[in-house]
Amino acid sequence: MSILLGFAVEMILLAVAAGMSGGLGKPAPFVADLIQKVSWSFLICVGIALGTAAAKVRPLVMGGLGLVAAPAAFVIAKAAHKGAAAALGLAGLAGGPSPLLIALLKAAQYGLFGVLLGRLSSRPGASLGAYAATGLAIGVVFGGVITTAIALAGATGSSLVVRGINELIFPLGCALVLYVADALKGKGAAS
Numbered sequence: 001m002s003i004l005l006g007f008a009v010e011m012i013l014l015a016v017a018a019g020m021s022g023g024l025g026k027p028a029p030f031v032a033d034l035i036q037k038v039s040w041s042f043l044i045c046v047g048i049a050l051g052t053a054a055a056k057v058r059p060l061v062m063g064g065l066g067l068v069a070a071p072a073a074f075v076i077a078k079a080a081h082k083g084a085a086a087a088l089g090l091a092g093l094a095g096g097p098s099p100l101l102i103a104l105l106k107a108a109q110y111g112l113f114g115v116l117l118g119r120l121s122s123r124p125g126a127s128l129g130a131y132a133a134t135g136l137a138i139g140v141v142f143g144g145v146i147t148t149a150i151a152l153a154g155a156t157g158s159s160l161v162v163r164g165i166n167e168l169i170f171p172l173g174c175a176l177v178l179y180v181a182d183a184l185k186g187k188g189a190a191s
Contacts, residue, residue: 012169016162036077043073045174048114059118066114070106074099097153102146109142113171121182128179135175136168143167 048066078099096102116134120126147164155163 008173012165016158016165035080039073039077039080041170041174043076044069044110045177048110048117048174048178059115059122061114062118062121063111063115066109067107067111070110071103074103074106096155097149101149105142105146105149109138109146109171113138113174117175117178121178126179126182128176131175131179132172135172138175139168139171143171 044066048062048069113134116138117131120130120134143164144167146167147160150163151160
């Protein structure tokens with residue numbers, strides 16, 4: 001499901017970028033971005049989901065896994081993106097905020113996200129709405145901070161809008177993936 005989330009987020013961002021720029025452009029940047037989104041979504045959602053196996057300390061375990069998985073997933077996804085861009089003959093990536101700053105913000109974001117989702121997943125009957133609200137709140141707060149850091153580093157126009165949308169919708173999507181995983185796990189236990 002997390003791989004599908006990566007594809008879905010990239011499709012949404014591609015549609016937004018195409019709408020803002022009047023076309024899709026060349027496929028190579030799309031492929032490089034897709035590799036980054038899929039690897040990021042898989043690594044971070046799986047990292048946090050591993051914490052659902054721990055029963056009593058689930059929020060702390062999920063928070064710790066989010067704290068560790070986010071910077072690791074960020075570095076791996078960036079490396080995959082750079083490798084794909086080089087293989088596709090794309091020009092060097094534009095500058096931006098310090099990768100260390102973004103990795104630290106992602107660690108804080110997904111550490112807190114893991115704790116909050118751990119609390120939700122340990123509550124019987126936690127609703128889809130509760131998961132969605134948690135993902136959206138994390139996206140708004142941390143997405144706003146990260147998008148501001150990117151803007152302060154000089155990004156403007158459609159690239160800033162697309163990145164802001166990504167920072168907003170990805171935590172929401174990840175929360176929904178984890179809700180479905182928890183729901184399926186509950187149905188499997190009941191069978």
